[in-house]
Amino acid sequence: MSILVGRETRLVVQGITGREGEFHARAMQAYGTNIVAGVTPGKGGSMALDGTVPVYDTVAEAVAQAGANTSIIFVPAAGATDAVMEAALSGIATIFCIAEHIPALDMLKAVEVVRRAGATLVGPNCPGATTPGQAKVGIIPGSIHLPGRVGVVSRSGTLTYEAVQAMTDAGLGQSTCLGIGGDPIIGTTHLDALKLFAADPDTDAIVMIGEIGGTAEEEAAAWAAEHMAHMPKVAFIAGRTAPEGKRMGHAGAIISGGSGTAASKTAALEAAGFRVALSPTQLPKLLREAGYKG
Amino acid sequence: MKIQESDAKSLLLARGLPVPAWTVARTPAAARQAAEAILAGGEDKVVIKALVLVGGRGKAGGVKLAGSADEAEQVADAILGMNIKGITVQKVLVAAAADIVKEFYLAAVLDRKSQRIILMGSAEGGMDIEEVAATRPEAIIREAAHPHLGLLPWQARRLVFGMGLGAHLKDAVRIATGLVETMLVNDADLVEINPLAIIREAGPDGSPVERLVCLDAKVTLDDSALGRHPDLAGMRDLDEEDPTDRIAREQGISFIKLDGNIGCMVNGAGLAMTTMDLVKQAGGAPANFLDIGGGARSDKVAAAMALILSDPKVEAILVNIFGGIARGDEVARGLVEARKEQARSVPMVVRIVGTNAEAAAQILQAEKVATAASLDEAVSMAVAAARASAGGAA
Helix, strand or coil: CCCCCCCCCCEEEECCCCHHHHHHHHHHHHHCCCEEEEECCCCCCCEECCCCEEEECCHHHHHHHHCCCEEEECCCHHHHHHHHHHHHHCCCCEEEECCCCCCHHHHHHHHHHHHHHCCEEECCCCCEEEECCCEEEECCCHHHCCEEEEEEEECCCHHHHHHHHHHHHCCCCEEEEEECCCCCCCCCCHHHHHHHHHCCCCCCEEEEEEECCCCHHHHHHHHHHHHCCCCCEEEEEECCCCCCCCCCCCCCCCCECCECCHHHHHHHHHHCCCEEECCHHHHHHHHHHCCCCC | CECCHHHHHHHHHHCCCCCCCEEEECCHHHHHHHHHHHHHCCCCCEEEEECCCCCCCCCCCCEEEECCHHHHHHHHHHHCCCEECCEECCCEEEEECCEEEEEEEEEEEEECCCCEEEEEEECCCCCCHHHHHHHCHHHEEEEEEECCCECCHHHHHHHHHHCCCHHHHHHHHHHHHHHHHHHHHHCEEEEEEEEEEEEEEECCCCCEEEEEEECCCEEEECHHHHHHCHHHHCCCCHHHCCHHHHHHHHHCCEEEECCCCEEEEECCHHHHHHHHHHHHHCCCCECEEEECCCCCCHHHHHHHHHHHHCCCCCCEEEEEEEECCCCHHHHHHHHHHHHHHCCCCCCEEEEEEECCHHHHHHHHHHCCCEECCCHHHHHHHHHHHHHHHHHHHC
16 A cells, blocks of 8 residues: 555544535545544534545544544644544554644654554644555645655655656656654654655655754665665755754754754765755656666 | 743743842843842842843853942943844843852753653753764763653652762752753743852851852743743743744744845745755845745735835745645735735746646736746746846846
8 A cells, every 4th residue: 555545544534524624635535535434522423525424523433433544633733632642542553643833742742642552643734645546645735646656755745745746747656645744743754754665565766855954864864775775765855055043934944053954964865875856856857867767 | 932041040930940030131220220239238249141042142242240330330331232143132131140169051952853851961061062962972961751751850860960960969850850840831842051050159157058050041932832821922032023023923924034135935844945945056045935834815925925025135026836725826816916015016936836726827827927837947037037137226
């Protein structure tokens, strides 16, 4: 199933009757995602999406009665970590949290609960994941994808769309496109994503999109150098011209004390065998140069 | 959100931590009055510190001692109005000058790599801790607090003994635990004491005693949590907030002014940074970073346009929207409306792709707005427009 989402995905949408939840649930369903349940406390017993999806009061019911194995959370920030922990402790294996502006200390606690439960969390503040032609769990526009064998992982939202569009325009399809989110505390890191792609028989090449700030890209690159040596790998880092000490929108994107700069990330990526693009539109060409034939 | 030393110290006091008394003064006369009171209490000297939210104020001459009320007034007069890294000093902190025996460093930080609150302590206080970390990493002791359990007493003890503070075990443990509490109670990302100091002072019988105190404090609060801390939101220092920054914050727009002449309006932080990078690469200079955020309703577009045009250096505008949650036609309508109301006319290049891009293209073409299909094309058009515009003005 490529990684994290695919034909086996049985999705529960937490917050399905809210404005954002309903809008994106429709888009996901239209893409072909198997939405088996919705959860809105107090609306259990009703039906959503024109009578096609049963709504439950709790995630536990969605798991027991509808067989949900994956959750996407459209609950606003104030209740989002509670929703994440409910999913993790109700038997959901893979949880996507879209909300932004979640307090970092709340997320710290939630990530610990998810880990203890043996579940996987993607996000928060992320666009989700799409396995083209199979399932879309999140808000990435479905139209930009092409099924294929390149794994894409990114910290950004719209920058991911830009890169994926460039790949699709060049005829390079994707196995799974994953947006991990730009917050300081996230459930799935670049490194986690690379480990999943490395073990995926449907992925033959990697596109990694990062940003200034932190050292997550460097850690992922170091691992890839050792474990993905023969896989074609390309990368793009946003923020080459960003001034030091200024927070560029994403809570994560800040350069301090010379670490986390685009230059240091580019050097680490190149040393690990990645070809680093100067524009997202160069990614397809670099992937070909790295030996990708797909 | 960064807060001033005086506010940071209030948060530590609220947890019962030892912080010497201070006064905030906005005028030399007020600083004099504060100094008089301190000196009358038997102290030899006062310290006067610029209250600014940028580092390196000591090196910039923003921290000075005074031995008399007259001197305190003169020193405060010199510091108030001083420019420190672009910030004009509007207030100073006045406190008794401590008789320092030894300085330490202690901080609680939110560490994204380990996804833990980490306590970092060092016997090399008063120094630039990043330099210590780079040159002598073994001089920094670390303890990770559990997300649910917090910092346990044995961890605090291990840290304190490691820092060589065994002689002040009880107080040091209380301070270490208190830093983590300060972080949790206020949703801070950073609580830093530099220096944490052993000071010498007169005991109850007049003979000298040593005591461990927090001499300086730096706290950064999590912006995402301010909504549940209305009391802390009031600590935002409006003296140091640029008017454009305030407008951006209130509109939910992420905006950072830069030095160039091409105004950028983009949705998404990563794409906004990429757009800036490509402008620079094409030989242009971005005037700002601007992430309009998700949704991008037309009133937000208008506000973003006003922010960009408030910078007189802007000679061209580049709009780059990849519609996902944001709908292209809404952005296009917002742009057209904003353009009708804008104070001055500046060439604009618009690229809108993704959700409802066709409808957006129709709206823009009807209004004869220059459009581009690809990001690279949009960037080169904007750079050319800025050059032509700058040439015309010269």
